[in-house]
Amino acid sequence: MKTYNMKNGFKLTRSYLDELEQQGLSELEIADRLGITRMGLFKIRRKMNWPQRMRSDKGKYRVDPEVQRERRNAYMREYAHAKNIKYKTIRVGSKVMSLHRWKAEQVLGRPLKKGEVVHHIDGNRFNNENSNLLICTQEYHIFLHKRMKMKELGLL
Numbered sequence: 001m002k003t004y005n006m007k008n009g010f011k012l013t014r015s016y017l018d019e020l021e022q023q024g025l026s027e028l029e030i031a032d033r034l035g036i037t038r039m040g041l042f043k044i045r046r047k048m049n050w051p052q053r054m055r056s057d058k059g060k061y062r063v064d065p066e067v068q069r070e071r072r073n074a075y076m077r078e079y080a081h082a083k084n085i086k087y088k089t090i091r092v093g094s095k096v097m098s099l100h101r102w103k104a105e106q107v108l109g110r111p112l113k114k115g116e117v118v119h120h121i122d123g124n125r126f127n128n129e130n131s132n133l134l135i136c137t138q139e140y141h142i143f144l145h146k147r148m149k150m151k152e153l154g155l156l
């Protein structure tokens, strides 16, 4: 069997790489485990004529979708903060509206009435999953935010 002699003396085989892949590790995680960079791993695969992982494999072997979603949300929060964006928006015909309000209207099957507010349950304005949205009155919305603030301060 052909092996690649790594600088640290480790003899890397194709079957060992396959084994790591089957454990569900990403290319970056495999490279980490071997103590090299992802580019280094790419070069070894090329040199040894071992197949490269496809781009789509990255998604397939990604960790937890929850973690991925949180990362994406964190990125969005940062981006929005930098650009002073308050909400995700959607273009409907000629007008632009906030995505959470649009989603609420889709579920209701009618436009939101005056005084109807769409609240983000987890406090993240960029998490517009249906399960994170709550349609309520303005009064109840104020109450919710007071309660959230109190929880944040440890008073609840």
Ligand SMILES: [Zn+2]
Residues within 6 Å of the ligand: 118, 119, 120, 141, 145
């Ligand atoms: Zn709210």
